[in-house]
Each structure stands twice: as structure tokens, then as C-alpha cells.
Amino acid sequence: MRNRSIIATSLLAACLLSPLSHSETIRIGLSQQAEENKNINRPQVGMSMESVKSYFGAPPSMSGPTGKPAIYKWKYADFTVYFEGEYVIHSVLHPSKAETKSNEQP
Numbered sequence: 001m002r003n004r005s006i007i008a009t010s011l012l013a014a015c016l017l018s019p020l021s022h023s024e025t026i027r028i029g030l031s032q033q034a035e036e037n038k039n040i041n042r043p044q045v046g047m048s049m050e051s052v053k054s055y056f057g058a059p060p061s062m063s064g065p066t067g068k069p070a071i072y073k074w075k076y077a078d079f080t081v082y083f084e085g086e087y088v089i090h091s092v093l094h095p096s097k098a099e100t101k102s103n104e105q106p
Contacts (some may be wrong), residue, residue: 042079042091049086 043052049072053059056076064072064083072083082090 040078040093042093043081043088045088045090047088049083052081052088 043056047055052074059074059076059081061075062072063075064070066072069084071089074081074083077094079091079093081088082092
């Protein structure tokens, strides 16, 4: 009998309190690469660190290794390159300054 009253009380509390819970929708602008960035040459997947360095030069900023497998990050002026071990796994263009300002929240 005691279990029934606990369950009934819990269900009643849940029903009474459920209208009080709510969620908020936050809109965040999607990044779209600016027209002027579309033709920027950047490293392709599978390139070695040595070939990236010889083609694009030494990066101004390097970090890593982090984790296992080792992940390295090289930041250039227009893009960032991610390596797993010695090979490129991804390269990402940096957003243009105009795009960054248009996506800021008020």
C-alpha cells in the first residue's frame, strides 16, 4: 500500500510540475565560406607533414601531439591543418572577418 501512495504522489508531482519546464531555442548562424576564400589552396587529405611544410612553408603556429593516435594542429593565415601522426586528416578554412561579424549574437 505504501508503494502505491509513493508512486501516486510521484506521478501527481510530475504532472503538476511538467508545465513549468520549458526549453529555449537559440539560433546560431551557419558558417558559409566567403567567395574570396573558395579558391584558397590548402593541404589535401593524405599529404605528409613534410610535403605540407615544403609546399606551404613552416606554419606560424603548431600544437600537439594530443591523444592517441597523436593529433597535431598547424595554423596558417587562412586555414588550419589537422594531422593524425604524419598525415593530413582534415584542413579547415578560417572564416572571413566580415562573416565572423555577421554571425555574432546581439
